[in-house]
Amino acid sequence: GQQVMQIPQYQHVQEGEDFTTYCNSSTTLSNIQWYKQRPGGHPVFLIQLVKSGEVKKQKRLTFQFGEAKKNSSLHITATQTTDVGTYFCSSSSGSARQLTFGSGTQLTVLP
Amino acid sequence: NAGVTQTPKFQVLKTGQSMTLQCAQDMNHEYMSWYRQDPGMGLRLIHYSVGAGITDQGEVPNGYNVSRSTTEDFPLRLLSAAPSQTSVYFCASSQGFARGYTFGSGTRLTVV
Numbered sequence: 001g002q003q004v005m006q007i008p009q010y011q012h013v014q015e016g017e018d019f020t021t022y023c024n025s026s027t028t029l030s031n032i033q034w035y036k037q038r039p040g041g042h043p044v045f046l047i048q049l050v051k052s053g054e055v056k057k058q059k060r061l062t063f064q065f066g067e068a069k070k071n072s073s074l075h076i077t078a079t080q081t082t083d084v085g086t087y088f089c090s091s092s093s094g095s096a097r098q099l100t101f102g103s104g105t106q107l108t109v110l111p
Numbered sequence: 112n113a114g115v116t117q118t119p120k121f122q123v124l125k126t127g128q129s130m131t132l133q134c135a136q137d138m139n140h141e142y143m144s145w146y147r148q149d150p151g152m153g154l155r156l157i158h159y160s161v162g163a164g165i166t167d168q169g170e171v172p173n174g175y176n177v178s179r180s181t182t183e184d185f186p187l188r189l190l191s192a193a194p195s196q197t198s199v200y201f202c203a204s205s206q207g208f209a210r211g212y213t214f215g216s217g218t219r220l221t222v223v
Contacts, residue, residue, distance in 0.1 A: 006153075033211060035212075041216075042215065043154065043201070043203075043212075045212060045213065088153065098156055098159055098169055099203075100170075101153045102153060104153050
């Protein structure tokens with residue numbers, strides 16, 4: 001399956017600070033999906049990006065897909081304690097009809 | 112609309128025992144998948160299905176079997192449980208390739 005690398009593995013921020021997680025691939029991706037998993041919960045689909053250079057926003061969350069379609073980022077502006085959780089990127093690229101996940105970024109928001 | 116339902120939520124098995132993790136969805140999704148989640152390793156695909164009667168292996172299929180006799184159900188069978196299979200198992204479904212997946216609440220399995 002498609003390999004996607006995600007950094008950082010952990011991130012601690014003060015409430016109100018911004019947060020960014022990055023997803024990188026050595027090959028071109030046909031799409032990127034982002035998921036959020038709260039502690040003890042299950043992954044929840046956030047968004048999918050398919051176009052080169054695409055930018056989508058959901059309130060304080062901004063998602064970007066790189067021009068070369070080899071990387072993506074999720075940026076949270078002014079984090080809140082409700083943003084705590086692990087954020088995963090994933091891709092279903094190539095001929096394999098499989099969804100492959102990055103290892104995730106665990107976000108801790110300190111009040 | 113229940114979404115994706117997994118049972119049981121918790122299970123303890125002895126080494127060598129077999130069991131079936133159940134997964135059912137009521138959204139008429141064609142795509143269904145099983146993942147295992149271990150600390151620091153993200154979600155790894157075990158098996159997936161693109162429709163009734165069609166299944167295929169994912170990244171870590173050894174020790175697991177699946178079948179897809181109906182659109183709604185996608186059970187995961189552990190043939191002979193091993194401590195290395197201690198994990199959290201998630202079932203997920205989707206309308207199709209490259210769509211967002213809906214996950215079940217998971218089964219926490221411990222093999223002793």
